[in-house]
Amino acid sequence: xxxxxxxxxxIMLAFSLAYGLMALALDSSxxxxxxxxxxxxxxxxxxxxxxxxxxxxxxxxxxxxxxAPPALQLxxxxxxxxxxxxxxMLVYAAxxxxxxxxxxxxxxxxxxxxxLGIRSPRLLLLAVLPVTLLLWLVLSRLLGIYLAPxxxxxxxxxx
Amino acid sequence: xxxxxETGLVTxxxxxxxxxxxxGCFAGTVxxxxxxxxxxxxxxxxxxxxxxxxxxxxxxxxxxxxxGAIFGGSTSSILINAPGVAGTVATTFDGYPxxxxxxAGKALxxxxxxxxxGGTLxxxxxxxxxxxxxxxxLSFQSADYFALMLFGLVAVCAFAGxxxxxxxLLMTVFGLMLATVGTDPTAGVPRFTFGQxxxxxxxxxxxxxxxxxxxxxxxxxxxxNEDSARxxxxxxxxxxxxxALSKKEVAEIAPAVGRSSVLGFFVGVLPGAGGTIASFxxxxxxxxxxxxxxxxxxxxGSLRGLAAPETANNAASxxxxxxxxxxxxxxxxxxxxxxxxxxxxxxxxxxxxYIEEPAVFWSVIISMYVGNIVLLILNLPLIPYIARLLAVxxxxxxxxxxxxxxxGVYLVSFNVFDLWLMVLVGVxxxxxxxxxxxxxxxxxxxxxxxxxxxxxxxxxxxxxxxPAFLWARPSTxxxxxxxxxxxxxxxxxxxxxxxxxx
Numbered sequence: 001x002x003x004x005x006x007x008x009x010x011i012m013l014a015f016s017l018a019y020g021l022m023a024l025a026l027d028s029s030x031x032x033x034x035x036x037x038x039x040x041x042x043x044x045x046x047x048x049x050x051x052x053x054x055x056x057x058x059x060x061x062x063x064x065x066x067x068a069p070p071a072l073q074l075x076x077x078x079x080x081x082x083x084x085x086x087x088x089m090l091v092y093a094a095x096x097x098x099x100x101x102x103x104x105x106x107x108x109x110x111x112x113x114x115x116l117g118i119r120s121p122r123l124l125l126l127a128v129l130p131v132t133l134l135l136w137l138v139l140s141r142l143l144g145i146y147l148a149p150x151x152x153x154x155x156x157x158x159x
Numbered sequence: 160x161x162x163x164x165e166t167g168l169v170t171x172x173x174x175x176x177x178x179x180x181x182x183g184c185f186a187g188t189v190x191x192x193x194x195x196x197x198x199x200x201x202x203x204x205x206x207x208x209x210x211x212x213x214x215x216x217x218x219x220x221x222x223x224x225x226x227g228a229i230f231g232g233s234t235s236s237i238l239i240n241a242p243g244v245a246g247t248v249a250t251t252f253d254g255y256p257x258x259x260x261x262x263a264g265k266a267l268x269x270x271x272x273x274x275x276x277g278g279t280l281x282x283x284x285x286x287x288x289x290x291x292x293x294x295x296x297l298s299f300q301s302a303d304y305f306a307l308m309l310f311g312l313v314a315v316c317a318f319a320g321x322x323x324x325x326x327x328l329l330m331t332v333f334g335l336m337l338a339t340v341g342t343d344p345t346a347g348v349p350r351f352t353f354g355q356x357x358x359x360x361x362x363x364x365x366x367x368x369x370x371x372x373x374x375x376x377x378x379x380x381x382x383x384n385e386d387s388a389r390x391x392x393x394x395x396x397x398x399x400x401x402x403a404l405s406k407k408e409v410a411e412i413a414p415a416v417g418r419s420s421v422l423g424f425f426v427g428v429l430p431g432a433g434g435t436i437a438s439f440x441x442x443x444x445x446x447x448x449x450x451x452x453x454x455x456x457x458x459x460g461s462l463r464g465l466a467a468p469e470t471a472n473n474a475a476s477x478x479x480x481x482x483x484x485x486x487x488x489x490x491x492x493x494x495x496x497x498x499x500x501x502x503x504x505x506x507x508x509x510x511x512x513y514i515e516e517p518a519v520f521w522s523v524i525i526s527m528y529v530g531n532i533v534l535l536i537l538n539l540p541l542i543p544y545i546a547r548l549l550a551v552x553x554x555x556x557x558x559x560x561x562x563x564x565x566x567g568v569y570l571v572s573f574n575v576f577d578l579w580l581m582v583l584v585g586v587x588x589x590x591x592x593x594x595x596x597x598x599x600x601x602x603x604x605x606x607x608x609x610x611x612x613x614x615x616x617x618x619x620x621x622x623x624x625x626p627a628f629l630w631a632r633p634s635t636x637x638x639x640x641x642x643x644x645x646x647x648x649x650x651x652x653x654x655x656x657x658x659x660x661x
Contacts, residue, residue, distance in 0.1 A: 004594060004595055005326075005594075005595065007594060008326070008591075008594035008595065008596050009329075011594070012329055012333065012596075015333070015336075016332075016336075019336055019351070022351055023350075026348060026350060027346070027348050037345065037615070037616045037619045037620065037624070038345065038346070039343035039345055039346050039348045039350060040350075042335075042339060042612045042615065043336070043339050043350065043351075046332055046335050046336050046339070047336075049332050050329065050332040050333065050336065053325055053328050053329040053332060054329060056325050057325050057326065057329060060325075062321070062322030062323070062324075062325065062326075077382045077383065077384075078381055078382050078383070078384045079382070081381050082378050082381045082382045082589075085378060085381060085557070085558075085561065086378070086582055086585070086586060089561060089565065089578070089581075089582045089585075090579070090582055092565065092578065093565075093575055093578035093579050093582065096569075096575055096578065097575050105562065105566075108558075108562060109558050109559070109562055112557070112558035112561060112562075113554055113555060113558050116381065116553070116554035116557060116558065117554055118552075118554045118555070127555050131559065131562075135566070139570070145570065
């Protein structure tokens, strides 16, 4: 238990110190007229309190509570699908501007479901297409939100 | 005041707003029932939709979703022993044993009646307390607001529970740090943007809320490989049994409901305490009051033991609106997300809200009550059907939740950068979860960050840069002393517990 808190404390300590260093680099002259309050006043206070609290967590980790979350056994976690899902989300962000809403959403949802173990093509179609089309209809037709069709499709259409 | 109530009644009972309450309660119930997704996720998922509504309707929607999510959490607690929300953990103590005895219907009915009564009594208390508090807080200045926010943040951490105080404080500071990203309001200097134009406006609160709750909660269910769908399918197939209660049973739970409502409301008003603590306290109080066989039944399917936490939980949710609406200071992660939504509508909750936007102020209070009625007459009979939704496979549900989160954030900014940032924040949130660092204080700090810096700056300008503003006015001094006392609370508590335990 304690070691987990120490790791968390160390990470937050490093974060606070980096944050504080960046805050020191901020321009402090801007606030001289305003009661000594400059853009770096609050960040510096925060960096100091963050570092202090992180040190406290490292030096005096709280006693373990009786109901520790079961998520602790890192090795027993289902890492593969979760990481793959993150990758699929990144792919979605990458293809979205090029393929547009409908195509990229169909790809995203199908890929995510395949990652989680759905293999039946019929089920995939049934789950993915209605959601995508319905949402597209609601957004673009009902609410009148402009969803860019995707640069790649525009290029193809222009030729 | 009466004029305001009248405006609020007209707004709340307009056809469109009634529809919004119904939709909100329903959507909230469905989302709240899904294990892993709590009210913060439910509300965050609703925010993109609420941008299409006027502010009053948006608040009403979110209040409905809040109630629905809590009720949905009770449902999954009772049916499959999987509380979707921390506030309904105490519900499993007696609710699940009842369901296993084939009395799921009765348990659900008690949960609904108890929530309804708790919500009703608390709404009445809110009706009395909110205007009075709003009037007092009208005289508040920047220094008081700064002190109040400090109080709220410290209180959330102080009541966080054993071993969690330092971690909560740390995460609050972390949230405040994240809030400083973007252009600084004093001098217009970009801070912590790494030269990225996309960060000039800061991190969007919706993005942070969605990524650290909806996305990371959905991914956590994958990581933990939780599969409650099969269990839920079994529970749904088994049927719920009768919903009816006998007169004797009503007489048994009525006093418990009354006591727990008042307790729940006042616990809810305290920043940081909220539904979870209220429900545990109420369950403990009723067990302490019970005698003989009634006491022995607690934890084995006692009706009182089920009614008490359900009542207190709902009363506390209503109570938590008091500081939000009157002081503009959220007392919990959930109300913090609501504050964020209100701010993006250009509405600053607080004493001014009561004067300038009476329609919003009162219609929210009245709609909360309407929400309770909706839950009772609409959701309760539908529960067996909604429960089947629990049987939807995770393989389909998780991608859909991820998709709605991503597209919800995209539809507000229309900026693909936000999608990249969301994945990054989602992964970081999972890391924090695995390290046991709580995320609710972070979101609270993030949302209060800007307002806090603003008030601190103004207070410092007024006091000419001297920290004397902290004790110059009696009201500020009072709040600062209260903050200090609350900050010391965990120490006393530990000593008291150590003394008790020997």
